[in-house]
Amino acid sequence: xxxxxxxxxxxxxxxxxxxxxxxxxxxxxxxxxxxxxxxxxxxxxxxxxxxxxxxxxxxxxxxxxxxxxxxxxxxxxxxxxxxxxxxxxxxxxxxxxxxxxxxxxxxxxxxxxxxxxxxxxxxxxxxxxxxxxxxxxxxxxxxxxxxxxxx
Amino acid sequence: xxxxxxxxxxxxxxxxxxxxxxxxxxxxxxxxxxxxxxxxxxxxxxxxxxxxxxxxxxxxxxxxxxxxxxxxxxxxxxxxxxxxxxxxxxxxxxxxxxxxxxxxxxxxxxxxxxxxxxxxxxxxxxxxxxxxxx
Numbered sequence: 537x538x539x540x541x542x543x544x545x546x547x548x549x550x551x552x553x554x555x556x557x558x559x560x561x562x563x564x565x566x567x568x569x570x571x572x573x574x575x576x577x578x579x580x581x582x583x584x585x586x587x588x589x590x591x592x593x594x595x596x597x598x599x600x601x602x603x604x605x606x607x608x609x610x611x612x613x614x615x616x617x618x619x620x621x622x623x624x625x626x627x628x629x630x631x632x633x634x635x636x637x638x639x640x641x642x643x644x645x646x647x648x649x650x651x652x653x654x655x656x657x658x659x660x661x662x663x664x665x666x667x668x669x670x671x672x673x674x675x676x677x678x679x680x681x682x683x684x685x686x687x
Numbered sequence: 688x689x690x691x692x693x694x695x696x697x698x699x700x701x702x703x704x705x706x707x708x709x710x711x712x713x714x715x716x717x718x719x720x721x722x723x724x725x726x727x728x729x730x731x732x733x734x735x736x737x738x739x740x741x742x743x744x745x746x747x748x749x750x751x752x753x754x755x756x757x758x759x760x761x762x763x764x765x766x767x768x769x770x771x772x773x774x775x776x777x778x779x780x781x782x783x784x785x786x787x788x789x790x791x792x793x794x795x796x797x798x799x800x801x802x803x804x805x806x807x808x809x810x811x812x813x814x815x816x817x818x819x820x821x
Contacts, residue, residue: 582736582737582741586741587740587741590741590744594744598688599688631714634718635714635717638717638718642718646718647718647719648718650714650715650717650718651714651715651718651719653714654710654711654712654713654714654715655711655715657707657710657711657714658707658708658710658711661703661704661707662704662707664703665700665701665703665704668700669697669700672688672692672693672696672697672700673688673693674688674689674690674693675688
């Protein structure tokens, strides 16, 4: 398993543990009243765990780019996927901090962090789609024949 | 990758991009009250992310990865899986956008379409959940 994929999968596990920890806290009467605990724990589960795991495994398992000769180009833009990993996790971490902060005491810093969190996660999703779109394709042999047919 | 998986995965990518856009607008609204209108998209966000993105991606990969038959057609009768693709995406569109357009009937129609879709997909996939080489 390539290094980048290991980071995606291990980080997904980290968020999964945190998500279930927050869920457990929310089951106690005092925990349920903590600000934003429900939306944060849901998003840790669905974005931090599931979506990040899908991103990592898909980047690993999807067909490689046809005609790519350099190892770092086989799976599309490797640097872009490192960037996506970074902004997805920074975005999520910002949400964990800023969302409760905005509820307890709204302030300009928390507001900026929350907006940054939203659009960093959005950018990660769109970046993943952009990098993976061309790799979702029929087998190369059939693909080449189709291209030839079109020509 | 079979052609049907290409359709499932690419449709899932489209729903991911749209669902993430609605999500980003709603999260921004928590910091910028001028974006409060974005909360009307909450049901669409859930629909697009849970069913349009995650479920559809899982079904598409399952169609690709489940064991194939020794004799052609290698993936059995693929027609139910194709119909399921149409119903999933029709259902997601009806549930995600119908209520926004004031068409309440789309909730029922969308839910029925999605239920039929997973039933058809399960009918296709059920016999393929088998030991290899059988």
